[in-house]
Amino acid sequence: MLDIIRVIKAKPKDHEPEPHIPLTTPWGEALDAEHVLEDHPRPEFARSSYASLNGRWEYAFVTETAAATAWANAEPPAAFDGQIVVPFSPEASLSGVGRQLQPDELLWYRRSLEVGEALGEKRLLLHFEAVDWACSVWVNGALAGTHVGGYLPFCCDVSELVHEGANELLVCVHDPSETGGQLRGKQSRESGNIWYTAQSGIWQSVWTEVVPAAHVSALVVEGRVGAGSGAGVGAAAAAVRVEARLSYGGEDLRVTVRDAAGMAAGETSIAVPAGTSVDCALEVPVAEPHLWSPDDPHLYTVEIAYGDDRVSSYAGLRHVIVAPDEKGVQRVMLNGQPILLKGVLDQGYWPDGLLTAPADEAFVYDIEQMRRAGFNTLRKHIKIEAGRWYYLCDKLGMLVWQDMVSGGGPYDSWKLSYRPTLFRNTWWRYPDSNAAHYADFGADNADYRHEWEETCLAAVRLLRGHPSVIGWTLFNEGWGQFDAARMCAAVCKADPTRPIDAVSGWYDQGCGDLHSVPNYFRTMAVWRDRAGHRTGRKRAFVISECGGLSHRVDGHSTQQHTYGYDVFESRAEWQGAVHGLLEQIEALWDQGLAGYVYTQVSDIEEEVNGILTYDRRVNKLDAGA
Secondary structure, eight states, X not given: OBOHHHHHHXXXXXXXXXXXXXXXXXXXXXXXXXXXXXXXXXXXXXXXXXXXXXXXXXXXXXEXXXXXXXXXXXXXXXXXXXXXXXXSOTTSGGGTOOOOOOTTEEEEEEEEEEEOSOOTTOEEEEEESOEESEXXXXXXXXXXXXXXXXXXXXXXXXTTTOOSEEEEEXXXXXXXXXXXXXXXXXXESSOBTTBEEOOOEEOSOEXXXXXXXXXXXXXXXXXXXXXXXXXXXXXXXXXXXXXXXXXXXXXXXXXXXXXXXXXXXXXXXXXXXXXXXXXXXXXEEOSSOOBOBXXXXXXXXXXXXXTTEEEEEEEOBOOEEXXXXXXXXXXXXXXXXXXXXXXXEEOOOBTTTBTSOSOHHHHHHHHHHHHXXXXXXXXXXXXXXXXXXXXXXXHHTOEEEXXXXXXXXXXXXXXXXXXXXXXXXXXXXXXXXXXXXXXXXXXXXXXXXXXXXXXXXXXXXXXXXXXXXXXXXXXXXTTTOOOHHHHHHHHHHXXXXXXXXXXXSSSOOSOSSEEEEEESSBOOOOOOOHHHHXXXXXXXXXXXXXXXXXXXXXXXXXXXXXXXXXXXXXXXXXXXXXXXXXXXXXXXXXXXEEEEEEEOSBOBTTBOOOSBOTTSOOBTTSTTO
């Protein structure tokens, strides 16, 4: 039953924008600008030659009416405006700038790149974990590379451009934010309600490493466990699969897997054929596998040797699938056993760092607080997170349901919010593969659709090795949605080892492994899968968003004006409502519920529906908090 009163209360109220009240997290308050996020950004692909370039850079904003094209070959400014702390975007207070990049501006960065000794035949690789949105990279006045896309890492081989000693490194960035059609997630220059402060520029770590000429240039390390049920999974064949791209073939590739005690659990080597770039794959069988699970997040160390190159990685062995239980009910099966996904929505925003967490300890705090609250899953919402977050979920035993990033043109509130909220029968009757419907989803721009598809498949390749990541959500509530069935098939081909939630809410095309329903305004129940029935799919039922119960803690919010569905002035009443709702939802297990996602980890700007306050200084669920 639809709670129409709650729907009316939840409609955003018109109000004048308010300046944000400054907030800092404990880790932002303790930040040392000379030593920023110095741990290796990707523990699954690490070398000892790693060197961080985070810290103080110079920056400049330059007005450029043709910014959309000029970013690739613009002349650098004659003077710079000041210093910025990388990798925090200029909009984030921890950057030391506090300035919004406009669509008709370019953002320039500059710093010295020190090369300690002549490289000889070795190569110097310059890595950017993420730059929002389009950028060009220059070393000593020469173009080192360009990249488009705000959420994925990229690398430039700058070996031929550097010399021993100090070198000039420049980066030029263009970001149109919501005025463009690119992937941007929840970012908006006019933030409010469910949309948050937009950011731009370098927002994840920058680093270098020196590698031999013959080296591993791309890597996926993934634990594989054979299908089965119950104890059969643990006894089934298990292996660590390594997929590598090798710059200059002709050497032997050797992989050694070690257990937590450092003892060898398996080793395999192959001879790599000659070639300038060679792709190869091998599997290392693991006898008596120790399976990874939230209660026992066991990780194997993986050592990779190729010629003189040495890479360290890790893997977790686990098996996940949607399959019927002993009563024929579709469930998410982890290592052969049905598991109720007790999830919480994780937007990955911080008051002082925006999309950039101020420290590993901040990630750990969120994960551990959610575990303590009884959740076993985080739905990473409309964002590809920093690599260390996934590593920490692997290490601490937190399941991850990963969303793809949305974008496209303006969203029609009636078609993508109000109509599907009020009229459920619209959900399975509107094909997203009809080009005439693309505009209704904000997906009528071919460049956007191409970027979404390329980024989606690249994200799958990037994150496929993490045992914590147990599923993909492709489209959320119609935002930028198109061709869900085709994209679902493409993702399944790229990664057949994880379930897919093709459409979280609204315009369900009957594909994927989950019947995924956001439910903020109706009685909690397990719904009939009409779209799946039409296509012949047997899918598990999940409530992919719910809750959103709001309580503002004075002194811990960036806004006086707040937004939420149900608002509670009393902490005790809010706690009772949250616990009551979660008990009500979990009681649906016997009726076929496979999982749920409660909204959300923390408050964010106008939203005060978090379990934690935005500054992470108060856990609202704590007794007596």
